[in-house]
Amino acid sequence: MNAVLSVRELKKYFISRSGPFWKPKIRTVKAVDGVSFDLGENETLGLVGESGCGKSTTGSLLVRLLDPTSGSILYRGTELAGMPENELAPIRKKMQMIFQDPYASLDPMMTLGAVVAEPWDIHGLYGTKERRVEAEKLLALVGLEGDYAKRYPHELSGGQRQRVAIARSLALDPEILIADEPTSALDVSVKAQIINLLRDIRDRRGLSMIFVSHDLGVVRHVSDRIVVMYLGRVMEEGLSKDIFARPRHPYTRALLDAIPLPDPSRIRERKRIRGEASLKDALADACPFLPRCPNKGAGCDSQRPPLAELGPGHRCACLYPDTKEAF
Amino acid sequence: MTRLLEAEDLRVSFRHKEGDALAVRGVDLHVDEGESLGIVGESGSGKSVTSLALMGLLQSPPAEIRADVLTYDRIDLARASKRVLQDLRGKGMAMVFQEPMTSLDPVFTVGNQLAEPLMLHLGMSKRQANTRSAELLARVEIPDPAGVLGSYPHQLSGGMRQRVMIAMAISCKPKLLIADEPTTALDVTIQAQVLELIKDLQKENGMALVMITHDMGVIAETTDRVAVMYGGLIMETAGVRDLFANPLHPYTKALLASIPRPDADPAKRLYAIPGASPNPVNPPSGCPFHPRCELSDARCASDLPGKTITGGNRMARCWRLS
Numbered sequence: 289m290n291a292v293l294s295v296r297e298l299k300k301y302f303i304s305r306s307g308p309f310w311k312p313k314i315r316t317v318k319a320v321d322g323v324s325f326d327l328g329e330n331e332t333l334g335l336v337g338e339s340g341c342g343k344s345t346t347g348s349l350l351v352r353l354l355d356p357t358s359g360s361i362l363y364r365g366t367e368l369a370g371m372p373e374n375e376l377a378p379i380r381k382k383m384q385m386i387f388q389d390p391y392a393s394l395d396p397m398m399t400l401g402a403v404v405a406e407p408w409d410i411h412g413l414y415g416t417k418e419r420r421v422e423a424e425k426l427l428a429l430v431g432l433e434g435d436y437a438k439r440y441p442h443e444l445s446g447g448q449r450q451r452v453a454i455a456r457s458l459a460l461d462p463e464i465l466i467a468d469e470p471t472s473a474l475d476v477s478v479k480a481q482i483i484n485l486l487r488d489i490r491d492r493r494g495l496s497m498i499f500v501s502h503d504l505g506v507v508r509h510v511s512d513r514i515v516v517m518y519l520g521r522v523m524e525e526g527l528s529k530d531i532f533a534r535p536r537h538p539y540t541r542a543l544l545d546a547i548p549l550p551d552p553s554r555i556r557e558r559k560r561i562r563g564e565a566s567l568k569d570a571l572a573d574a575c576p577f578l579p580r581c582p583n584k585g586a587g588c589d590s591q592r593p594p595l596a597e598l599g600p601g602h603r604c605a606c607l608y609p610d611t612k613e614a615f
Numbered sequence: 616m617t618r619l620l621e622a623e624d625l626r627v628s629f630r631h632k633e634g635d636a637l638a639v640r641g642v643d644l645h646v647d648e649g650e651s652l653g654i655v656g657e658s659g660s661g662k663s664v665t666s667l668a669l670m671g672l673l674q675s676p677p678a679e680i681r682a683d684v685l686t687y688d689r690i691d692l693a694r695a696s697k698r699v700l701q702d703l704r705g706k707g708m709a710m711v712f713q714e715p716m717t718s719l720d721p722v723f724t725v726g727n728q729l730a731e732p733l734m735l736h737l738g739m740s741k742r743q744a745n746t747r748s749a750e751l752l753a754r755v756e757i758p759d760p761a762g763v764l765g766s767y768p769h770q771l772s773g774g775m776r777q778r779v780m781i782a783m784a785i786s787c788k789p790k791l792l793i794a795d796e797p798t799t800a801l802d803v804t805i806q807a808q809v810l811e812l813i814k815d816l817q818k819e820n821g822m823a824l825v826m827i828t829h830d831m832g833v834i835a836e837t838t839d840r841v842a843v844m845y846g847g848l849i850m851e852t853a854g855v856r857d858l859f860a861n862p863l864h865p866y867t868k869a870l871l872a873s874i875p876r877p878d879a880d881p882a883k884r885l886y887a888i889p890g891a892s893p894n895p896v897n898p899p900s901g902c903p904f905h906p907r908c909e910l911s912d913a914r915c916a917s918d919l920p921g922k923t924i925t926g927g928n929r930m931a932r933c934w935r936l937s
Contacts, residue, residue, distance in 0.1 A: 338802035445891035475657040476829060477888035477907075480873035484887050502803065505875040509885060532877060546807035547877050548832030552855045560811070561804055564774055615878035 291326040291362075292464060292496045293350065298323045298359035298369075300345050317567060319345045321520035322359070327464065332490065332497040334511030334528065336504060336543075340565055341517040347468045347500045351383050352376055363464075381411060384457040388469035390449030394441040400427060400452050401437030407459040426455040430485060447478035454485065458493070465490070468500045483509055504547060508532055513601070516540045519565055519576040522595060526602035536598055536609040538583040544614045556615070575605070583608040619791055619823050620646040620669065620708070623684035627661070627668050630677040636895040638664040640847035646791060651817065651824040653838030653855065655831060659892045661847040662827050666793050669825075670710055671700050688790075705736045709784035713796035715776035719768040725752075725779050726764030729786065736787045751782040755812060774805035778812070785816055792817070793825045798833065810837055831874055835859060843867050846893045846903025848919075851931040863931040866904045902932070910935055 300320040307313040320342040327333050335343040348354045350361060352368060361368040363379055371379075387393040394403055404426050405419040414422060420437065427436045430451040441449055450470060457465055467486065471479045487510060490497055501507050507514060507528075514531050516524040516539065524537040535541045538559070545558040561580045563569075570576040574589045581588065585608050595603040627639040639661040646652050656662040667673050668680050671692055685692045687707055690699065704710075712718045720728060729751060730744035739747065745764070752760035755778040768776055777797060784792055794813060798806035814837060817824050826837050834841055834855065841858045843851045843866065851864040862868045872886035890907045893899055899906050905915035914934050923936040 338804065447891055475892065476831075476870060477657060477873050478891060480875065480885040480887040481889070483875060483885055487884075503875075504803070505877040505879075508877050508879070509875040509881045528881070542804055544877060546803045548807070548810065548830065548836040549878060550831035550835050550859060550871065550874055550876065552835040552859055560807060562808070564772055564805060565802075566772075 290329045292329050292364060293327040293498075294360070294362040295326070295346075295350070296324045296360040296362075298346065298349060298361065299357045300342070300349055300354060301357045318520050320349065320356075323515075323517070323520070323522055325515050325522065325525060327496050327498060328513075329496060330494050331513060332499055332511045334507040334514040335498060335500045335517065336502065336507050336514060337517035338502055338543075338565055340519065340567070342520040343500045343502075343517050344468050346517070347385070347466050347498060350466055350498065351380060351385055353385075377411070381407075381460040382462050383464045383466060384460065384462040386450075386453050386457050386465065386467040386470045388472050390446055390453050390473065391441075393453055394449055396441050398440075399437060400432070400439055400441070400444075403441070403452055404437075404455045404459055407456065411460060413460075422459075426458060427452070429458070429489070430455045431481075445478070446474050447481055450474065450482050451485065454482075454489065458489065461493075463496060465495050465497045466500070467497060469502070470499075471506055472501065472503065479506070486510060504532075504543060516543070519567055519570055521576055521592070522603075522605065523577065524602075524604045524606075525595065526599070526604075530599065530602050532614055534611070534613050536602065536604040536611075537577075537606045538581050538608070538610055539577045541610045541612075541614070542580075542582075549615075557612075575607075583610065616647040616650075618645055619648050619688060620644075620825075621684055621686050622665075622669065622682055625665065625668060625682040625685060626680070627664050627673065628679045630679075631896055634896050635679075637847055637898060638895050639668065640898075642844075642847075642849055644842055644849065644852075646823050646825060648790065649817075649821050649823055650840065651826060651838040653834040653841040654825065654827045654844060655829065655834050655841060656844035657829055657892055659846075659895060660844040661895075662844045663795055665844070666710070666795050666825060666827050670704060670708060670793060672710075702736070705732050705789065706787045707789055708791040708793060709787070709789040710793045710795065711777070711780050711784050711797045713799050715773065715780045715800075716768060718780060719776060721768055724765055724767055725771070729764070729779070729783055732783065732786050747786070748782075751786055752779070754785075754816075755779070755782045756808070757782075774801055774809065777801060777809055781809070781812065781816070785820065785822070788820055789822060791823045791825065793827070795827045796829070797826075799828070799830070806833075813837065831859075831871060843870070846898055847895060848903060848932060849930075850904065850933075851929075853929045854927065857927055857929060863925070863929065863936060864933050865908050865910050865935070867931075869907075869909075902934070 302317045304315045304317050305312045337343050349356050356369050401423045404423040408414045408419055424437050471482050499510050511528045514528050518539050524540045542561040563580045569579045575593050578588050587607050593605045593607050595605045598604050623643050625642040629636045654662045729748040733739045733744040749760045757763050757778050798809050838855050841855050842849045845866050851867050869888045888907050893903050901916045901918050902920050905911040920932045920934045922930050924930050
């Protein structure tokens with residue numbers, strides 16, 4: 289695989305203070321704790337997991353909205369970790385982000401034309417007249433034809449706003465899109481529109497994409513490959529079709545089993561897990577999933593299971609992997 | 616079977632500076648003892664407002680509620696006194712909301728808030744209420760109930776808070792539980808736990824359930840009968856198996872086709888319903904779904920279709936069916 293982006297042993301630790309200011313309790317929160325993966329050319333990689341697993345933090349680290357504690361982010365061979373801010377600009381052009389909440393990510397005082405043209409402003413591209421024409425073209429590309437360039441965000445529905453955010457992310461003709469829960473705030477009927485739009489644009493422009501989401505149904509419909517995270521670590525990685533057919537990590541299995549399917553006549557054999565994901569319960573030298581794991585056995589509490597190759601491109605950090613089919 | 620809750624031609628509007636917002640435009644529904652009714656719809660469909668109106672939780676003004684029939688256990692909710700209503704809420708029907716952080720009081724401990732309805736409705740002493748509260752927390756599978764009784768809502772996780780809300784809702788053994796998107800703010804593994812808990816409690820207490828959600832998966836898993844809402848109207852009602860196996864209304868069909876299912880073939884393109892949900896201040900004429908419907912014609916744009924009743928206790932509002 290030709291990697292556009294290579295992430296190795298990426299870590300992000302936050303310092304959390306609680307308690308009164310004269311006697312603060314200081315704790316290190318390991319939001320991302322040694323994550324490695326590659327993003328191939330024209331590939332969509334789904335980063336999935338529940339809240340607190342570090343998927344969004346990872347997304348932000350890739351575009352250096354956050355600075356990593358340690359680890360490496362290689363973009364076509366160039367190291368982004370530790371790169372000074374002024375050198376990042378040309379690389380940020382190549383990596384653009386789409387956020388979850390289109391109500392928060394668009395400036396309410398700017399017309400949609402100005403929103404879409406702002407990246408050109410920042411990077412000094414196009415003249416005033418060209419910007420207007422190009423902005424209209426971009427808005428049309430995402431299905432907002434007509435006089436949308438003159439309108440303001442409050443005049444739009446949630447789905448339309450997310451279209452604007454997508455248009456803006458395309459303004460600089462990026463190679464990589466990082467979409468952080470782009471459909472989570474949308475209604476079911478609109479969600480499908482945005483999923484289809486993202487797929488079309490990706491295919492037409494040959495984009496590589498990192499798709500961060502907790503919604504496995506959505507992830508299945510956009511991703512070629514999937515990385516499953518839990519408490520800052522990668523639990524399983526593999527081709528989307530392999531993971532959805534036969535998840536190997538008991539956590540992945542539990543995630544798939546937990547999804548309520550819109551099919552009342554279907555009886556599934558489901559593995560339920562108890563408890564919640566909690567960094568406080570996780571032991572330092574044990575599998576982070578151990579407190580909730582239905583498969584646990586000897587050795588799980590004395591080491592962090594390494595990502596082991598279980599098939600071509602399919603890796604799983606578990607000593608007692610599952611073997612059953614998912615659905 | 617005894618009819619617990621009944622509403623006929625329920626209408627709710629809100630005063631709005633651009634005109635009245637018609638949130639609910641004539642809804643008929645009923646819930647029998649022990650059964651589960653699902654109300655499914657997208658944002659703005661009127662599903663939450665319907666449930667708040669049933670519970671008598673809408674402030675009037677700005678809300679204006681009208682109904683031909685609105686009864687719980689043959690008590691007329693529109694005419695009942697405040698005292699009767701207060702007695703009903705908690706003991707008769709109870710509600711669980713989407714965001715437990717906003718429905719729990721941040722300045723009181725969990726124990727305090729759990730004991731309140733027990734003392735108020737069941738006349739328990741403080742000590743009895745405390746013992747019962749701990750039992751309730753244990754029943755909703757909260758580890759360390761005694762510890763949680765003394766904690767404040769912000770010290771608990773979202774899943775734990777929702778369990779506390781459920782414990783509070785069932786504390787006076789209501790005959791009807793209305794759950795408004797109870798798992799939408801939760802992670803999927805926690806959602807599975809909470810849905811299972813609600814189903815177990817329903818069975819244990821012989822409680823009726825109204826499950827309000829946007830998620831067809833949740834509907835499939837928790838309900839017997841479903842009402843599909845759109846633009847303030849019920850577009851279709853059916854038994855849960857019939858609805859999924861053979862949806863009648865074009866909106867139901869489109870909605871089911873647009874779900875990105877984790878067990879579906881991802882190579883197949885999702886069906887996307889064009890456009891967006893209607894604006895309740897200025898709803899489209901005729902059928903509220905007609906601007907987005909592939910099958911609509913001139914009649915759909917001018918006249919609201921009536922209710923077509925078909926076999927197996929099904930109803931759908933569509934000109935194509937009448």
